[in-house]
Amino acid sequence: MREKVLKILLDHGTLIEPEAADFILKQGDPVGFINNFLEGRGNQPLILTVDDLVPAASLGNLDRPPAPAQAVRENPQTQGTLQTATSENGAVDAPPGKLAGGKTEPGYHIISDVTGSSTCNGSIENFTQYFRDRFRVLRRIIRSHAEMGASVKIAALDAQDREARVIGMVMDVNKTKNGHIGLTIEDDTGELYVLIHKDTELVKETYLKDEVLGFTGRLSSGRSGNGSPDKKGGMFIASAMRRPGIPAIREQRRSSEDAEVVFMSDIHAGSSHFLAEPWLRFMEWLNSPQAAKVDYIVVAGDLVDGIGVYPNQEEELQIHDIYMQYGELARLMAPVPERIRVFLQPGNHDAVRPAEPQPAIQEKFRKGFGPNFTFIGNPCHFALAGVEILSYHGKSIDDLVGQVPGVTYLDPIPPMHEMLKRRLLTVSYGGKTPLAPEARDYMAINPLPDILVTGHVHRAAIHRTSGTTLINASAWQSQTPFQKTHNFNPDPAKIIVVNLKTGRCRMVDFLSPAE
Numbered sequence: 001m002r003e004k005v006l007k008i009l010l011d012h013g014t015l016i017e018p019e020a021a022d023f024i025l026k027q028g029d030p031v032g033f034i035n036n037f038l039e040g041r042g043n044q045p046l047i048l049t050v051d052d053l054v055p056a057a058s059l060g061n062l063d064r065p066p067a068p069a070q071a072v073r074e075n076p077q078t079q080g081t082l083q084t085a086t087s088e089n090g091a092v093d094a095p096p097g098k099l100a101g102g103k104t105e106p107g108y109h110i111i112s113d114v115t116g117s118s119t120c121n122g123s124i125e126n127f128t129q130y131f132r133d134r135f136r137v138l139r140r141i142i143r144s145h146a147e148m149g150a151s152v153k154i155a156a157l158d159a160q161d162r163e164a165r166v167i168g169m170v171m172d173v174n175k176t177k178n179g180h181i182g183l184t185i186e187d188d189t190g191e192l193y194v195l196i197h198k199d200t201e202l203v204k205e206t207y208l209k210d211e212v213l214g215f216t217g218r219l220s221s222g223r224s225g226n227g228s229p230d231k232k233g234g235m236f237i238a239s240a241m242r243r244p245g246i247p248a249i250r251e252q253r254r255s256s257e258d259a260e261v262v263f264m265s266d267i268h269a270g271s272s273h274f275l276a277e278p279w280l281r282f283m284e285w286l287n288s289p290q291a292a293k294v295d296y297i298v299v300a301g302d303l304v305d306g307i308g309v310y311p312n313q314e315e316e317l318q319i320h321d322i323y324m325q326y327g328e329l330a331r332l333m334a335p336v337p338e339r340i341r342v343f344l345q346p347g348n349h350d351a352v353r354p355a356e357p358q359p360a361i362q363e364k365f366r367k368g369f370g371p372n373f374t375f376i377g378n379p380c381h382f383a384l385a386g387v388e389i390l391s392y393h394g395k396s397i398d399d400l401v402g403q404v405p406g407v408t409y410l411d412p413i414p415p416m417h418e419m420l421k422r423r424l425l426t427v428s429y430g431g432k433t434p435l436a437p438e439a440r441d442y443m444a445i446n447p448l449p450d451i452l453v454t455g456h457v458h459r460a461a462i463h464r465t466s467g468t469t470l471i472n473a474s475a476w477q478s479q480t481p482f483q484k485t486h487n488f489n490p491d492p493a494k495i496i497v498v499n500l501k502t503g504r505c506r507m508v509d510f511l512s513p514a515e
């Protein structure tokens with residue numbers, strides 16, 4: 001199928017980015033889709049991107065059941081190059097359902113997940129490739145904003161120009177003595193010192209290392225006397241800034257199936273503070289007529305409490321063996337009706353590498369789970385009955401809470417907005433959230449999902465932005481002594497139910513017995 005689509009494009013003289021090819025293959029009728037697309041538009045860009053295709057997809061195709069699962073878009077040999085249209089053959093119609101337990105069925109397919117595809121060994125080359133991929137993806141999104149289309153490479157900036165646009169990744173942020181902000185940004189041609197004057201609105205923004213930004217401004221060839229690094233004999237005085245962001249209007253996909261998804265998180269099986277009674281009420285509810293439409297459950301990480309995750313955690317454990325904790329999870333999940341497909345994602349308490357993206361838990365921990373359980377990585381981008389979900393445990397919220405004013409543990413929605421603004425689930429390397437330098441950046445939010453779900457903060461929240469519903473799924477653990485010492489107050493034992501056909505969300509609370 002992929003060869004067919006690529007051939008049509010090649011015949012047309014159009015190249016395509018790997019993500020865009022995957023996007024086409026996800027359509028109900030990929031060949032029909034691309035033919036219609038090419039017909040419907042006269043001048044094509046030389047290289048098609050997902051952003052070019054999304055508007056066409058939202059016109060049709062959406063109510064159709066999703067195409068059979070495609071292999072996750074891994075093809076390390078072709079990373080970092082734009083023109084992969086001819087070299088990518090073979091990546092391609094690989095057998096679907098490569099995730100263990102993830103057999104293909106009409107209702108769901110995995111779009112992007114590191115499980116089984118990790119390429120990194122932590123070398124310098126890995127990091128270079130990783131950040132190059134992040135830059136490539138985010139620069140493309142920034143360029144899709146009209147005013148940023150004419151951006152130039154850093155090396156091509158000219159002090160003669162009255163105004164120029166550049167896009168770069170933030171390498172360093174510092175506040176000058178006079179209250180200005182100095183950013184060092186980098187692209188594939190060089191470094192640039194960007195000065196954000198204290199009298200502009202831009203100085204109120206929070207700039208994070210490793211995010212990608214577009215700037216409008218001018219290159220000053222003279223020194224400003226503030227002691228800042230003076231690359232290329234000048235600095236760039238910013239007058240406007242553009243983040244990748246999300247479109248103001250974007251149509252959310254809806255399913256033709258009247259199916260519901262339960263979003264939940266942070267079960268922490270094995271913890272002494274596991275909420276056993278509310279859990280039983282939840283299991284009863286799942287087997288009641290109220291849950292008749294529930295076809296899927298997504299658990300966004302911290303499946304078990306783990307061992308040695310923080311100092312003296314052993315004092316808060318009921319089960320001290322990691323295998324037995326996963327055994328307990330299987331036992332807790334046993335009452336889930338078999339018709340429901342359950343997606344189990346790891347978090348920072350699970351027995352997988354802490355560096356993100358995290359692969360799914362290993363086979364040896366999957367004993368006792370029925371065939372309706374699918375073990376996914378963190379993050380994981382997948383489609384349920386045609387609606388795209390991006391599920392991420394949310395460890396990076398720990399970093400955002402310290403870095404971005406107004407972001408607290410009390411409301412999980414603001415940190416999710418910060419992620420969407422930057423189109424990154426985890427922004428900075430070297431913070432509290434470890435990053436693994438994979439060949440491509442799984443932490444980039446691309447393409448935009450219909451639903452973004454996180455957990456980790458043990459609170460429940462729902463918020464709609466243009467086109468993407470934000471959900472933070474609650475937890476099944478009451479306040480631990482550790483959390484108490486950190487003044488962290490959870491809001492546990494809640495689930496969020498989303499109807500994939502109508503988009504409607506509801507929250508169900510199991511903390512206290514129903515009247």
Ligand code: D5M
Pocket residue numbers: 266302348349409456457458483486488
């Ligand atoms: O994390 C559950 C929550 O506990 C997380 O969202 C924040 C809070 N937490 C964890 N560690 C700290 C520290 N050091 N300070 C403040 N709050 C914290 P979990 O991954 O379930 O342990």
Ligand code: FE
Pocket residue numbers: 266301302347349456457458475
């Ligand atoms: Fe947790």
Ligand code: ZN
Pocket residue numbers: 302347348349393395456457
């Ligand atoms: Zn967590």
